[in-house]
Amino acid sequence: MNISKNKKWFFSLSFLILTVGIVFMGMGGLKPGIDFTGGSSLTIKLPDYNSSENIRNALIGTEFESSIVQNFGDSTFFIRTFDINDQQKDTLINLIDPLTATEDDIQILSFDLISPLIAQETVVNAFWAVFAATLGIFIYIWWAFRNVPNPIRFSVASIIALLHDTLLVLGVFAILGIFLDYEINTMFIIAFLTVLGYSVNDSIVVLDRLRSNIIEYSGIRLSDVVNLSISQTFGRSLNTSITLLVTLLAMYLFGGETLKPFILVLIVGLISGTYSSIAIATQILVYWDERRKTVA
Amino acid sequence: MRRYWKSVLFSLSIVTISAFVVFTQKFSIGGNEFGSDAVLGLQLGLDLQGGSHLVYQSDLKDQENNSIPPSETQMQALIKTIERRVNSSGLGEPNIQLIGQDRLLVQLPGITDPDRAKSLIGETARLEFKHRYTDASDPVSENINSGIKNVSLDFYPDPYSDNDQSSTQSSSNDQVTPKPGEPAPVATPIGVFVDFDEKAFSDLQLLQEQLVTSLDSPGYDRLQVEISGAEERVRFELLGTFITETDEGNQFSFMIPADYYDSLDEAKTKFGDSMSIEFISILVGQRDEIIGLTGEDLERAYPGQHQQTNKPIINVEFNDQGTRKFAELTTEIAATSDKIAIFLDDQELISPGVNKPILGGAAFIDSPTFTLDRVNDLSLMLESGRLPVPIKLIQERDVDAVLGADSLSKSYYAAGIGLLLVVVFMVLYYRIPGIFASIALFCYCLVVIAVFKLLSVTLTLSGIAAAILSIGMAVDANILIFERLKEELRTGKTLSMAVNTGFNKAWPAIRDSNVSTLITCLILFWFADQLGATIVKGFAITLSVGVIISMISALLLTQTILKLSANTILSKVLSLYVPAGRKDLL
Numbered sequence: 001m002n003i004s005k006n007k008k009w010f011f012s013l014s015f016l017i018l019t020v021g022i023v024f025m026g027m028g029g030l031k032p033g034i035d036f037t038g039g040s041s042l043t044i045k046l047p048d049y050n051s052s053e054n055i056r057n058a059l060i061g062t063e064f065e066s067s068i069v070q071n072f073g074d075s076t077f078f079i080r081t082f083d084i085n086d087q088q089k090d091t092l093i094n095l096i097d098p099l100t101a102t103e104d105d106i107q108i109l110s111f112d113l114i115s116p117l118i119a120q121e122t123v124v125n126a127f128w129a130v131f132a133a134t135l136g137i138f139i140y141i142w143w144a145f146r147n148v149p150n151p152i153r154f155s156v157a158s159i160i161a162l163l164h165d166t167l168l169v170l171g172v173f174a175i176l177g178i179f180l181d182y183e184i185n186t187m188f189i190i191a192f193l194t195v196l197g198y199s200v201n202d203s204i205v206v207l208d209r210l211r212s213n214i215i216e217y218s219g220i221r222l223s224d225v226v227n228l229s230i231s232q233t234f235g236r237s238l239n240t241s242i243t244l245l246v247t248l249l250a251m252y253l254f255g256g257e258t259l260k261p262f263i264l265v266l267i268v269g270l271i272s273g274t275y276s277s278i279a280i281a282t283q284i285l286v287y288w289d290e291r292r293k294t295v296a
Numbered sequence: 297m298r299r300y301w302k303s304v305l306f307s308l309s310i311v312t313i314s315a316f317v318v319f320t321q322k323f324s325i326g327g328n329e330f331g332s333d334a335v336l337g338l339q340l341g342l343d344l345q346g347g348s349h350l351v352y353q354s355d356l357k358d359q360e361n362n363s364i365p366p367s368e369t370q371m372q373a374l375i376k377t378i379e380r381r382v383n384s385s386g387l388g389e390p391n392i393q394l395i396g397q398d399r400l401l402v403q404l405p406g407i408t409d410p411d412r413a414k415s416l417i418g419e420t421a422r423l424e425f426k427h428r429y430t431d432a433s434d435p436v437s438e439n440i441n442s443g444i445k446n447v448s449l450d451f452y453p454d455p456y457s458d459n460d461q462s463s464t465q466s467s468s469n470d471q472v473t474p475k476p477g478e479p480a481p482v483a484t485p486i487g488v489f490v491d492f493d494e495k496a497f498s499d500l501q502l503l504q505e506q507l508v509t510s511l512d513s514p515g516y517d518r519l520q521v522e523i524s525g526a527e528e529r530v531r532f533e534l535l536g537t538f539i540t541e542t543d544e545g546n547q548f549s550f551m552i553p554a555d556y557y558d559s560l561d562e563a564k565t566k567f568g569d570s571m572s573i574e575f576i577s578i579l580v581g582q583r584d585e586i587i588g589l590t591g592e593d594l595e596r597a598y599p600g601q602h603q604q605t606n607k608p609i610i611n612v613e614f615n616d617q618g619t620r621k622f623a624e625l626t627t628e629i630a631a632t633s634d635k636i637a638i639f640l641d642d643q644e645l646i647s648p649g650v651n652k653p654i655l656g657g658a659a660f661i662d663s664p665t666f667t668l669d670r671v672n673d674l675s676l677m678l679e680s681g682r683l684p685v686p687i688k689l690i691q692e693r694d695v696d697a698v699l700g701a702d703s704l705s706k707s708y709y710a711a712g713i714g715l716l717l718v719v720v721f722m723v724l725y726y727r728i729p730g731i732f733a734s735i736a737l738f739c740y741c742l743v744v745i746a747v748f749k750l751l752s753v754t755l756t757l758s759g760i761a762a763a764i765l766s767i768g769m770a771v772d773a774n775i776l777i778f779e780r781l782k783e784e785l786r787t788g789k790t791l792s793m794a795v796n797t798g799f800n801k802a803w804p805a806i807r808d809s810n811v812s813t814l815i816t817c818l819i820l821f822w823f824a825d826q827l828g829a830t831i832v833k834g835f836a837i838t839l840s841v842g843v844i845i846s847m848i849s850a851l852l853l854t855q856t857i858l859k860l861s862a863n864t865i866l867s868k869v870l871s872l873y874v875p876a877g878r879k880d881l882l
Contacts, residue, residue: 040692043699086411109699111410113692118351129823136815144808190758190820190835194765197816201769201809205776208805236772236779243721243775244768247714251764254710256703262761 003230003278004223004286010279014164021171029174033080033183036123038116040084044096046075047104055079058095063088070181072257076109080183083113126189130166133193134159137200145207148214153285158203161281165199165272166192172268176261187262195269202237203277209233210282222289226282234278241274303856310852311739314746330749335708337749340405341756341834344704346697347405348413352687354398365397366685373684378402381416400687410694423591423678426584427625428637428647440503440575443496445546447523447573449564452487452551486552486560488523489542490573497546503577504539520576521550524665525567530556531576574665584637587625592686593618595657597678599671602662608671609662612678619657627653640677707760714764715741718771726778732861733774736853740770744845753841756834766842769810773850776802781858792862799855806850810843817843 003010034041052069055077059065067081084092093106100106114122138155145151169192176182209229217225248270252263317323322331331337334345342349354366354374366374375392382390382404391403404413492500507519519539522531532553539550557563595613602609614622625636629650637647648661661674719737722730744763748755780802784794817840824832 086414089411107696107698108694109696111692111694113689115688115690117353118690125823129819132822133816133819136819137812140812140815141808144804144811186832187758190832193816193820194762194835194839197813198765200812200816201772204809204812205772205805208808212801212804232783233779236775239721239725239775239779240768240772243718243771244765246717246721247711247764247768250714250717251707251710251761254706254713256706258703259707259757259761262758266761266765 002227004227004283007279007283007287010283014168014276014280018164018167018171021168021174024171024174024178027174027178029177030170031177031181031183033185033188034112034114034119035185035189036119036126038114038119039080039082040089040111040113041078041080042089042092042111043072043076043078043109044093045107045109046077046096047100047102047106049075050077050099052077054099055096058099059092062091062095064092064095068181076257083115122186129189129193130196133196134162137162137196141200141204141207144204145211148211153288154207154211157281157284157288158200158207160284161203161273161276162196162199164276164280165195165269168272169195169265169269173265176264182261188265191262191265191269194266195273198266198269199273199276202240202273203281205236206230206233206277206282210285223286226286230278230282237274237278241270244270303852304860307739307852307856311742314739314742317746317749318742330752335704336745338745339748339752339754340700340704341754341759342403342405342693342700343695343757344700344707344755345405346407346695346700347403348407348410348695349691349693350402350404350414350417350689351395351691352400352402352417353690355686355688356398357686368397370685371398371400374400374687377683378417382413387413387416399690406697408697410692414689414692423594424586424639425589425593425622425625426637426639427587427629428584428635439499440492440496443493443499444490444573445493446491447571448489449552449560449567449571450487450489451560452485452549485554486557486563487549488521488552488573489544489547489549491544491547494546497548500539500548500575501541507535522574522576522665523552523567523571524573524667525571527568528563528566529665529667529670572665584639587621589618589621589625591678591683593621594678597675599668599675600660602660605662607662608666608668609660610666610671610675610678611658611660614657616657619655622657622659623653623655626650626659627655638678645674645677703757707757711760711764715767718767722771722774726775728861729774729778729781729858732857733771733778733854736774736849736857737767737770739853740846740849741767743849744842747841747845748838751841753837754834755838758832758835759838762835762838763842766839766846769813769843770846770849772809773802773806773846774854776805777850777854777858790862792859795855795858795862803851806847810847813843814840 052071055069056067059067059069064079064081067079070078070080072078079092081092089108089111093108097106138159141158142151142155145154148154173182173184173188177184206229209232210226213225213229213232214222217228245267248263248267252260252267255263317330318336320331321333321337322329324330332339334340354371356364356366356370358364371394375394378392378400379390382388382402387407387409388404391405393401393403395401402417404410407413503519519534520531521534522529530552534550539548541547542549552563557566593614595615595618597610597612600609600611601607628634629636630653633649635647635649638645646661646663648663715737719734722733722737724730726733744766747753753759777798781794781798784798784801785791789797817836820832820836821840824836
């Protein structure tokens with residue numbers, strides 16, 4: 001199995017996918033939810049069938065005109081609007097009420113309200129959380145690989161793989177944002193940080209093999225040691241990914257509507273994380289090594 | 297085998313204890329209660345059982361309207377006030393936490409009416425002083441009260457039907473309700489017999505007529521009666537038709553609502569010898585007007601003693617703004633029969649009259665019916681009408697209980713299917729070790745749930761996702777071990793040797809990958825703590841617990857089981873340990 005030979009292809013493939021994602025991000029595909037902008041959202045269940053179109057029409061000409069209405073399947077709808085108080089909430093429900101044919105009331109399944117103040121903090125905190133997690137992992141890997149030459153390269157390689165995975169997740173979400181109105185919320189941040197953790201987790205397993213092989217087979221070309229390490233860990237990487245994918249798919253299919261975007265992030269991150277630890281993290285080490293040697 | 301008996305015994309006892317913890321719904325150790333009524337006795341978060349999650353921020357301002365941080369005592373007092381308000385409302389027990397210096401997280405599990413909870417918590421001025429305009433007819437009840445000569449209790453002679461009794465009961469809107477859970481109604485009703493002087497007697501006759509005739513109109517006149525005695529004070533409403541003249545002359549009698557007392561003797565003991573009675577007429581001519589004097593204007597309210605009579609009183613003190621409003625109000629009322637009606641949460645507390653204008657902002661309220669307890673209670677209620685720190689709502693998350701239950705059942709379903717698929721995959725691919733890993737995985741789940749229960753970790757939707765992720769990590773640890781084991785076996789080692797080396801070689805990868813996950817968890821936890829974001833916190837805690845236990849379980853459980861099996865007949869068939877396919881890899 002000669003992965004290193006094809007590293008240019010892997011880099012190009014990743015570059016292409018990431019570019020598409022970045023283009024979609026540039027198109028405003030990453031839609032911040034109320035956790036980041038402030039505002040409120042309601043999940044309501046109408047007593048009978050209706051369409052989001054009807055609800056949108058009912059809100060035209062009112063203060064709720066700019067609300068986002070999404071169908072969550074059946075007669076459940078998600079409405080996102082500005083930060084409303086209790087009276088405004090009642091007004092909103094009363095506007096939708098005439099759409100229902102039966103006497104039964106509209107049920108409010110969930111209601112969320114985030115003041116702009118707290119939203120601003122969430123943005124800042126989310127940024128710091130991602131930054132701190134990355135830094136913490138960088139330092140830990142540097143320390144964990146202190147027995148091999150150039151341990152910092154291992155840190156850099158796994159952080160690049162990590163950036164690759166997180167950027168890819170963001171890209172996929174931007175695409176989903178354009179087509180399906182997926183939003184970035186607190187749950188997304190959790191999923192994002194989990195992907196971050198998993199990406200490193202996966203890179204470490206491969207790099208750990210590389211670590212012991214470098215010590216064991218000193219003197220052999222790095223690209224060969226990398227290839228050997230990848231073949232040795234390939235079975236494990238594949239099997240772990242498959243088992244995790246299976247659990248995540250079960251969660252995605254049976255875990256309910258609210259969890260879907262969350263699980264989707266994890267699935268994309270999982271696939272990307274497995275791929276990047278083989279095709280990116282280790283290959284960067286090889287690329288670095290070869291370039292140094294050419295320069296020298 | 298003898299070499300492993302220690303770890304075998306240890307693993308077995310851990311798993312047994314965990315199984316006991318998981319499958320006992322509730323238990324207590326050393327006075328600490330564990331478990332709940334939910335599935336497996338776990339603590340469910342608001343997103344799984346329904347409820348409200350509210351974050352409030354202090355809105356304290358100085359004179360120039362700049363925000364200033366509240367003191368810790370103020371925040372603690374705030375927590376107490378909110379606790380009292382919610383507890384007394386019957387909305388269930390709130391869970392209130394201080395976040396940072398100036399924020400409060402209020403969690404109300406299982407609540408169905410979040411708007412009511414918010415109005416209960418959030419309003420800084422639920423205490424309201426209103427100007428009660430009374431028309432000339434009001435002194436009637438005062439005349440009646442001053443003409444009372446004697447009060448006594450006896451069996452009520454007039455046999456009313458059951459229907460009538462219950463209507464007396466339901467129409468009563470006394471504030472001092474008898475203790476709930478009082479035993480069932482008695483067969484013989486207890487009557488109150490009141491002797492009047494002639495003037496009062498005829499006044500009451502007139503009032504009774506008035507009450508009866510106004511019964512049909514929507515805003516009918518009402519008559520309340522308050523009876524006080526040694527240990528008891530009750531107030532209930534009398535419908536006109538329920539007061540009857542007796543044959544004694546100048547005597548009226550009425551019934552005490554049937555479920556108040558078990559027996560006449562009980563009532564007599566409670567009221568004692570010094571029984572007094574007060575009639576309070578609430579006539580249609582009377583109206584309450586909001587004058588903008590609220591709990592915010594009240595500086596403090598505390599019980600005290602009247603300097604001359606030594607009777608219990610309530611002292612009230614207003615702040616500058618309140619003093620002004622109070623002076624205006626009392627000046628207006630002083631010469632009239634008007635009253636100050638004080639409402640807490642739209643419930644009338646007391647409605648004292650005013651003797652003379654009070655300009656200094658400090659006053660006391662007294663009443664012949666005041667007791668020490670009553671004065672204490674009222675002072676507390678007046679105080680609680682005012683929040684020590686003004687607050688504003690900055691975050692709200694309400695989840696309907698139905699949605700919560702739905703999410704919970706879906707998550708269990710998904711987790712079950714996921715787990716089953718993992719087991720199928722591992723057994724098919726790794727054969728005997730796969731079976732061992734499945735056993736280890738099952739034990740792992742038991743231990744994780746047991747630890748959740750012992751640490752009272754609240755399970756949230758994101759927590760379930762984290763738990764499933766940690767199962768993935770636990771599987772990963774096992775897979776790492778098995779892959780190494782497989783390699784060692786192919787180099788021709790014996791099974792027990794291969795188990796040992798395989799373990800030692802797999803360990804650094806397991807350790808490093810899990811530590812990096814723990815670093816992420818730690819940072820998530822910090823992130824969550826800043827915001828009171830319980831979803832994030834739940835995720836971080838669940839994942840850390842899961843990851844730590846997965847490391848221990850890989851070390852202990854899988855290793856022990858594999859080593860044990862190395863000494864059995866299974867070890868003779870090494871092919872059972874080597875997975876199918878992928879032989880080309882080495």
